[in-house]
Amino acid sequence: MKTSFRLIVVLFSIILVVSSCSRKKDRFLSRNYHAVTAEYNTLFNGYNALELGRQSLNESYEDDYWEILPIERMQIMEEVMLPGQNKNENFSRAEEKAIKAVQMHGMNINGKEKNPQIDEAYLLLGEARYFDQRFIPALEAFNYILYRYPSSDKINQAKVWREKTNIRLENDELAIENLKELLEEADAIEGQDLADATSMLAQAYINTKSLDSAITQLEIAAQNTKSHDERGRYRFIQGQLYNELGKKDSANYAFDKIIELNRRTPRVYLINAHIQKAKNFNYDDGNKLEFLELLTDLEKNRENRPFLDKIYHQIGEYHMINGSDSLALANYNKSLRTNSRDKKLKARNYEILGDYEFDYANYKIAGAYYDSTMLNMEKNKKPYRIIKRKRDNLEDVIYYEDVAKATDSILTLVAMSDDERLAYFEAFTTELKAQAEEEKEKQKSVERQQGLATVNNDIKGKSSRGMTPSGKESSFYFYNSTTVAYGKNEFVRIWGDRPLEDDWRWSSKRSTKNNNTNLGQLATADTDSETFDPNYYIEQLPQDDKVIDSIAKERNFAYYQLGVIYKEKFKEYQLSKDKFLSLLDNNPEEKLILPSKYNLYKIYEVLNQQDEASIAKNDIITNYPESRYAKILLNPEQANLKDENSPESIYQNLYKELSNQNYQFIIDECDDKITLFQGDPMVPKFELLKALAIGRLNGFQEYSKAINYVALNYANTPEGIEAQNIVDEVLPALKDDTFTDAEDENSFKVVYYFNKTKDEEVVANFKTALNEQIKEVKVFNLKTSLDVYNSNTTFVVVHGLTSFDGANGYALSLQEQKENKIIHQYFITSSTNYRTIQIHKNLETYLELQINNN
Structure with missing residues (x-):
């Protein structure tokens, strides 16, 4: 009876508590129960x-x-999340x-x-x-x-x-x-x-x-x-x-x-x-x-190790400002070796090192630093574009320096006697053998250290991953540290340092980050192999006189290009002078001699070496009296006015051809004159004219490439500055290649298009017949033009129509008249879309849109 009474009391109490904790009743117990539960349970979690x-x-x-x-501190994510995602x-x-x-x-x-x-x-x-x-x-x-x-x-x-x-x-x-x-x-x-x-x-x-x-x-x-x-x-x-x-x-x-x-x-x-x-x-x-x-105390403090990249950089800045270049460069390199996560800091370090090498005319090294700089910068941002422009400016000088170095080395070896060549390559292969032996010792030392490490690990106790449940050592390959270390060494010895990617076995996939792989292969090479045989290298040298002459010409042209680049682009007159003098000492082709001497004369004037300038001037006037350079030196003001074959006269005549739409002719002639007048101040003008003709003939993409080339390669000339202004201001405005719906326009054209391979007389006759029909139209002020679209297509265009339907109706009426019908393939376009077609050469896209809309 007592048990039943207690059970009834407990149940009654539970029912009372539950009913009193209702969210619908404003009671003391309910308010506090829900407040405490919400605070210390739901909200706490x-x-x-x-x-x-x-x-x-x-x-x-x-x-x-x-x-x-x-x-x-909160990174805003750009991606859009779908409903239900977080x-x-x-x-x-x-x-x-x-x-x-x-x-x-x-x-x-x-x-x-x-x-x-x-x-x-x-x-x-x-x-x-x-x-x-x-x-x-x-x-x-x-x-x-x-x-x-x-x-x-x-x-x-x-x-x-x-x-x-x-x-x-x-x-x-x-x-x-x-x-x-x-x-x-x-x-x-x-x-x-x-x-x-x-x-x-x-x-x-x-x-x-x-x-x-x-x-x-x-x-x-x-x-x-x-x-x-x-x-x-x-x-x-x-x-x-x-x-x-x-x-x-x-x-x-x-x-x-x-x-x-x-x-x-x-x-x-x-x-x-x-x-x-x-x-x-x-x-x-x-x-x-x-x-x-x-700064030194900050560097030495062990707690600052995660920030050594910034500290070393700042120490480098201190030494650079104080003129201690070697200490500054050492600290910039230390900053880079810390494997910093700060990409802007890495880019800054590389840029400083690149600028330093650039200032000392070590352009190839500077180019490598600029490459590393760009890898740590955001693309398409202004700082990136500035560095890219610098790097692109170095492209030619790096290329020609490599050519000059390679060809010089080959020609130097060819010029040696047999005994001298043998002695040279014996010394070379002896050094290779020494490197191979040294690398063998390093590999053996590494293997011994790995073996000791494995023994020490075994003494301390097996890792839980390397043991089976019964406590025995696992035979699974990847759980055995000795076999794993041996496998890694064997892989590197046989294959070299390969990236983890598809087709890793191809020879082109070999890492070029350092020379360890090559040394490793030397270490495993047989000492009797051709790698260490001097005669193997001697046999690789050219023997044919024609091949040797070709290499000599290549070397001389590289010297000439370097002389011009150092003079015109970088204003490194001493370097330019050395290249031109080396060129003249190497029996160059006739066409390179006179321009080189004239460039040397101009360099002597800039360097204020008046005696050398007088000698160079007299040499040109005496030995080349009929040349354009001699006439310029004798009478600088009148020489160009009288000479119809001067670069200025030729340029003016070519420029007039733009209005005649002879674009391909202009491009071909500019190519010839750029080669002919190498080193002349008129060359940038020919390059800019050529870029303009390329744009008119081939469209926006090709024009963009051509104008960028002028901006990069002739940056210090008025033409280069003009080209850069076009890159910065004009090209972005021309970039859009989309077509408008033309609903609000009031200027339309009927465009008849012809294959350019057809007889020009056929196109001319068609235009004449069209002009006769236009004369009869009194309502509109119509006129025609003959426009080049590209190297394969020519347009005959009717201008002056005010609506799409009106233009189409007029073209149909010309086809349907009883006499002198004008029948040929055509399309209708607004003036805005016609401009887009001519700029981007996207006629096919426009015609497809017209077909789809109809």
């Missing part, structure tokens, strides 16, 4: 998930210290928990929420959506709090988060207005809320370029935040903004504030504060010795 998501965002985000840092599972979980809290514990009774935790659930919902980069839904959640819970203790946080979202949506002006209104309520916001509000107001000011105002707000944020992490970041951004405004002393004061925080702020801010102060160092009045000691 939701905030934990949110924090995990934020941590993953921070860990994946890399700050760019070359630019002003954002207030908040960027981070933790934020999805946090959102689910927030929704669950509202659905399971919300107590909306008579239009009023009785659970004091629901406003926090909506705040969690908004934050989760914000970090998941769904800003519009996040804004809805924050606005809901402001609308439904105006007396909530989270109201200031909701307002700050709303403006953070507005800033992400690029509504900066609105965010500034709302945050200023919030801050005017002096008693309503303080502590961390005040820091969050002012920091986001600073971000909005930065976005709108109001840097002074941003600095003021960051000062308030730094003083009120509870997080040393945030304080260090705010101070660093302050320093960056002061630097941007040119206030270095104020910037250094902000960076000193970070340095004073020391271990209380992340070390990345501390080190970058030191680096920024170093960039602001006054080399005229500052204590250089003390400054160098500071």
Whole structure:
């Protein structure tokens, strides 16, 4: 009986509790039950998930210290997410928990929420959506709090988060207005809320370029935040903004504030504060010795190892400014060897090294550095294009230097006696053998060390992965460290260093990163093989006089090209002079002698070597009295006026051919004259004229290539500057090859198209007949033209029609008249589309569109 009574009491109590915890009843027990359950269960788990998501965002985000840092560390993803997808599972979980809290514990009774935790659930919902980069839904959640819970203790946080979202949506002006209104309520916001509000107001000011105002707000944020992490970041951004405004002393004061925080702020801010102060160092009045000691202490501090790339770079900057080039270059290279993740820093190091080699005329090495620079830069950005232009300028000089070096080496060996050649290659193969022996010893040493390491591992105990469940050593190949190490060595010995990709066995896939592979093959080569036989190399040398003469001509032409390039493009007159003198010493072809001597004369004048200039001038006048160069030297002002064969006269005549649309003739003639007048100041003009003719004949793509060639190869001439202006301003305007719908246009054409291989008389007769018909039209002011489309097609065009239907009707009427019918294939186009057809040579595309529209 007692047991039954107790059971009834327990059941009654449970029913009483359950009924009293209803979300529909405004009772003390219900309110507190749902509030406590929501706070310590659902919302607790939701905030934990949110924090995990934020941590993953921070860990994946890399700050760019070359630019002003954002207030908040969050990488905005460009990809569009489909409904139901999310960027981070933790934020999805946090959102689910927030929704669950509202659905399971919300107590909306008579239009009023009785659970004091629901406003926090909506705040969690908004934050989760914000970090998941769904800003519009996040804004809805924050606005809901402001609308439904105006007396909530989270109201200031909701307002700050709303403006953070507005800033992400690029509504900066609105965010500034709302945050200023919030801050005017002096008693309503303080502590961390005040820091969050002012920091986001600073971000909005930065976005709108109001840097002074941003600095003021960051000062308030730094003083009120509870997080040393945030304080260090705010101070660093302050320093960056002061630097941007040119206030270095104020910037250094902000960076000193970070340095004073020391271990209380992340070390990345501390080190970058030191680096920024170093960039602001006054080399005229500052204590250089003390400054160098500071940089050296930063380098030696073991805690700074992750930041050695920045420290070495800054030490390199110090030595470069002080004129200690060798120390500077050593530190730039040290910075590169740290395997830095900062691509901009790597690009900067490579660029500095490239510029240094460029200044010392080591163009091939400079080109290699510029290649590495571009690998670490974003394509299609202005800095990338600048470096690419520099690199492209070096293309020819690198090519001809390689040709000159290779041909010089071959001709030098050919010129040796048999005994001298044998002695040379014996020394060469002896050195190869020594390298092979050295590499063998290295390989043996590596194998011995690996063997010792394996023995030590065995002594210490087998790894769990290498043991079977019974405790015995596994026989599986990849669990045995000895066999794996041996296999790796054998693979490298046999195949070399191969990338992990398809078709790896092809010889072309061999890595060229270093010479270890080649040395490894030498080490395994038989000492009696042809690799170490001097006669093997001697037999590779050319024996035929014709082949040797061809190599000599190639070498001489390379010298001539290098002389012109160094003189015209890089203004390296001493280098140019050396190349021309070497060329004249090597019995060059007749056509290269006179231009080389004239170029030498011009170089002597620039170098103020008047005696050499007089000798060169007299040589040309005496030995080549009928040449154009002699006439120029004797009478510079009159020579070109009287000579119809001068470059100027030829250029003027060719330029007139543009109006006659003889584009292919212009291109061919320009090619001839560019070769004939190599080194003459008129050559860039011929190149620019040729590019224009190529564009008219072959369209935008070919024109773009041709005009870029002129801009790159004649950068220091007026024609090169003009070409660069075309590249920067004209080409982007011409790039669009799409056709308009032409509904609003009032200028149309009837275009008859002919195969150019047809007799020109046929096309001329057709145009004459068309002109006769046009004379009878009184309503429109019609006229015809003969236009070249490309090398295969010619257009006969009727201009002056005002609508598509009118133009088509007129063409049909010409076909249907009783006498003198005009029948030929044609198309109708607006003036705008006709221009596009001629610029991009996309007639076939236009005709297909017309067929599809009909």
